[in-house]
Amino acid sequence: MANIVRAALLQTDWSGDKGSMIDKHEAAARDAAAQGAQVMCFQEVFYSPYFCQVQDTKYYDYTEPIPDGPTTQRFRSVAKELGMVMVLPMYEFVQEGVYYNTAAVIDADGTYLGKYRKQHIPQVKGFWEKFYFKPGNGGYPVFDTAVGKVGVYICYDRHFPEGWRALGLNGAHIVFNPSATSRGLSEYIWRVEQPAAAVANMYYVGAINRVGIEAEIGDDDFYGQSYFVDPEGKFVGDVGDAYKPDLIVRDLDMDKIKEVRDRWAFYRDRRPDAYDELVEA
Numbered sequence: 001m002a003n004i005v006r007a008a009l010l011q012t013d014w015s016g017d018k019g020s021m022i023d024k025h026e027a028a029a030r031d032a033a034a035q036g037a038q039v040m041c042f043q044e045v046f047y048s049p050y051f052c053q054v055q056d057t058k059y060y061d062y063t064e065p066i067p068d069g070p071t072t073q074r075f076r077s078v079a080k081e082l083g084m085v086m087v088l089p090m091y092e093f094v095q096e097g098v099y100y101n102t103a104a105v106i107d108a109d110g111t112y113l114g115k116y117r118k119q120h121i122p123q124v125k126g127f128w129e130k131f132y133f134k135p136g137n138g139g140y141p142v143f144d145t146a147v148g149k150v151g152v153y154i155c156y157d158r159h160f161p162e163g164w165r166a167l168g169l170n171g172a173h174i175v176f177n178p179s180a181t182s183r184g185l186s187e188y189i190w191r192v193e194q195p196a197a198a199v200a201n202m203y204y205v206g207a208i209n210r211v212g213i214e215a216e217i218g219d220d221d222f223y224g225q226s227y228f229v230d231p232e233g234k235f236v237g238d239v240g241d242a243y244k245p246d247l248i249v250r251d252l253d254m255d256k257i258k259e260v261r262d263r264w265a266f267y268r269d270r271r272p273d274a275y276d277e278l279v280e281a
Contacts, residue, residue, distance in 0.1 A: 003254040005147045007174065007204075008032035008040040011226040012245040013212030014049045018062065021047040022071060026078055028247055033082040035249045038108070039147045041087035041176040043210045044155050045101065047071060048091060050180035050210065053218035055131040063093035066104050067112040080110030085145045087152060089178040091132075092117070101133040101154055103178065108146035116141055118154040119163060126182065126220060127156070140166035148173045148254060155179040158193055158207075161200070162278070168201035168267070173257055176206045182220035190225060195233035202231040202260045202267075204252050211243060228252065231260040 010028045015021050025042050032040050044050070051059040066072050071090060079086045085108050092102035092115070101118035117136030121129045140163055142151045151172035157163050158177050167175050177194060181187070190209070198205040211224040226240035228250045240246035261267070 005252045006036045008037035009208045009226045009248040011224045014214045018047045039085035043208045044089045044178040044180040049214040055128045062091045066092045076110045079106040083108045103152045105143045113143045116152040120157045122156045142170040142172045151175040153177045164197040174204045179209045183223040195229045198229045199233040205229050
């Protein structure tokens, strides 16, 4: 019998305030659980707009401590009730002036397992992220969950192959990449880059992108098209809608990971002894 994990992603639009966004995501988690989902990931900074189109300190108010903040605690209860592993991308408060773009990982029994802090922080027009986020300092953790070994890589991180590889070396079987990416900039590589990472590292990738225009911030149009891709780089089911909210629920055959790794053995054939120049300044 195949070893199947039913996994879910939510791509959605900005509802106008934090409370209604959190309610919307909880409702979606319940919908996914009703469809049998065992693990779910939300989009980047899921309860807020993507405020990085502008530089304004008022958006620091979206920060929360992790795991002691209200959103982590609320979804610990939801995860336990639903028996669902949850990946919660949030805006983390450490102290005044020290904030991270972070994803908390909650196990299916409500246990807080830890967090991943976004490592690569852009600072270009429309993505003024260094104004808001300190670069991550927690490495590339992989979390041993009820559905297997789960890793997280966040949005701009996906352009850097080193982190994808580190997650694979650390044992990941599913890597979630929650994003906030606008139409016209990186859309042309959205369906190329993450499947390529899945192939190179022989694991599943769940790619999430929000949708719509968040008019209070700017005119960027987020293009959705969330998906799961397998260790062969093939889409698992259809790609999400390019304009509208979409709940993506897919069955992932985890036995395929061993099948592909036995076929290619990329980890065996790596040559870290030959890669010194990659980390030279």
